Amino acid sequence: MTAHITPLPAETVSPGAARKTVLEVENLSLAFRNADGLLPIVTDVSFAIAEGEAVALVGESGCGKSITASAIMGIAPDNAEIAGNITLNGTVISALPPKDRRRLCGRHMGFIFQEPMTALHPTLSIGRQMTDTLRHNLGLSHKDATDRAAELLDRVGIPRARDILRGYVHELSGGMRQRVMIALAISCGPSLIIADEPTTALDVTIQAQVLDLLEDMRRELNLAMLFITHDLEVVGDFCEKAVVMYAGDVVERGFSADIVRSPAHPYARGLIDAVPAHDDGRTRLTPILGTVPPVGQWPEGCRFAPRCGRADAQCRTRPSLERHGVTDARCWHPLEDRP
Amino acid sequence: MTEQSILSVTGLSKSFRAVKAVRDVSFSIPRGKTFGLVGESGSGKSTTARLVLRLVEPTTGSISFRGRDLAELAPRALRAERRHMQMIFQDPFGSLNPRMSVRETLVEPQLVHDIGTPSDRLRTAERLLAEVSLPRAALDRFPHEFSGGQRQRIAIARALATNPELIVADEPVSALDVSVQAQVLNLMRDLQDRHGTTMLFISHDLRVVQFMCDEIGVMYLGEIVEQGPRDRIYGAPAHPYTQALLASAPGKGSGQRARLKGEIPSAHAVPSGCAFRTRCPHAFDRCVNEKPAMRDIGGGQKAACHLLDKAEAA
Structure with a gap:
């Protein structure tokens, strides 16, 4: 436990050299405007990512993790009302006019989506998609862009890069498509990569290859990475920090190792216990009772309270995200029997 | 064997x-x-x-x-x-007939295999629903009214219908x-x-x-x-x-993999x-x-x- 008393967020694996903060999200809220008024989707999300650091945004379907990512990328739907600050390398991008924001984000943010088949263009050659991006953002000539594209494909482990540039997405396997997405994401030398469930659609041996590649890229290019996933086990292996979301709220935030080993929030504990663990000989799992409340029908106070074994009258008022032991949790009754 | x-x-x-x-x-x-x-x-x-x-x-x-x-x-x-022999499929959205109520979904397999009387079949449907922990009121609802997990429970109940x-x-x-x-x-x-x-x-x-x-x-x-x-x-x-x-x-830790x-x-x-x-x-x-x-x-x-x-x- 004593080993964890290093609460300065910027200070993690590389002691001494303080790492620069790349992305900072402060009190981000997002609501959809519809006929009945505003439907809140995400409330009060705050976290920061330093260079070379991977932060996971974890939660089940409908918790708001992907929409949080789209708000950061600036591609939230038109009817979304967004509040709070998003700062990229010291510039408050949430306040920029769309055109300026696009110019900045095109160069400094790279995206990797879950389904490369829909995220990449089906009838443009892979080379065209890559060179368009490079020419637009970096102003390269056609020849330079092509050379650079081939170099990038080579770097992400795609054989016969020049041939592949002339090919189309449908000719590639799932793992190869995801490698093309990674090449595209790093093509303009970004400082931040946002990866939304990048390995969920892949087989386990391919998932492992792609995770290794992402990790290599992060280390080599000193990238900040926001990694959106539903799989806590991937988080433990791959990300230094984690932000656990439930029903549009951040419920726990801290170092992944701490959250995976001894979470403070009952929901995080529940997520861990619900997974059949490797070889623990259980004959029954410990599910979280009930279901995630539908968007817009969140209970007052703590949103997890109706499914929580520790809930009492106090949980009818909304808890704030506070430090409990080694992590931050939004809970009136955090778990204390932490090993 | x-x-x-x-x-x-x-x-x-x-x-x-x-x-x-x-x-x-x-x-x-x-x-x-x-x-x-x-x-x-x-x-x-x-x-x-x-x-x-x-x-x-x-x-x-x-x-x-x-x-x-x-x-x-x-x-x-x-x-x-x-x-x-019965089957449970991956996609509970595609494997249930959207036009059949839960009652029909659970009675149908029994009907196909000519099991029991109409009232037996209905009793079986009710029992199955209880076994998969869904309320009796679910009988008259349709698949789209349920979450993925609930639909999979219905699919399980249907698989059990012919015992x-x-x-x-x-x-x-x-x-x-x-x-x-x-x-x-x-x-x-x-x-x-x-x-x-x-x-x-x-x-x-x-x-x-x-x-x-x-x-x-x-x-x-x-x-x-x-x-x-x-x-x-x-x-x-x-x-x-x-x-x-x-x-x-x-979940095996990174490195040396x-x-x-x-x-x-x-x-x-x-x-x-x-x-x-x-x-x-x-x-x-x-x-x-x-x-x-x-x-x-x-x-x-x-x-x-x-x-x-x-x-x-x-």
């Missing part, structure tokens, strides 16, 4: 023209036990599941179910036998969130304990298979490359593919000799020329790998 197998599959193969989807698969499941088939996409596990139920006609091989060879049965006899001896579950929890997945897995184990149902369980998720299954077959490119009791497969995997699969699973190179080859062009040799870190010349035979390595565990010969010779 041993004990009292309710299902015993021998030399099962299926080709779709040039594609050899399933090649020479054999296994048997004792009554009341769960046999798991695990593998990556394209390994032939779903096709095997469909072959067992004869939803797909096998090219060769026999399927002995309750002492009869399903592969030989005439259509009418096969239909009658289907009463004793089958064998349930084939093809990735039944892959579409569900973890917290809901745990509920459904617990439910399946409860029902199995209560009814003594035998299960063929298909999944790509090693953790789920480990939790659910007594015996496991690992499939690669249409073949079972290793099979045996759960604890042997997870504790002492003998085939390099099984070893790699287990090492690739997340053994990684498989490349991807599963196309079933159009299965490599000569051992199908796994193109990705195997230990492949040597014999693997190119000679297909390894399945060999017994004790404790009910079998694997098809030339390395096992080497180990024995040494």
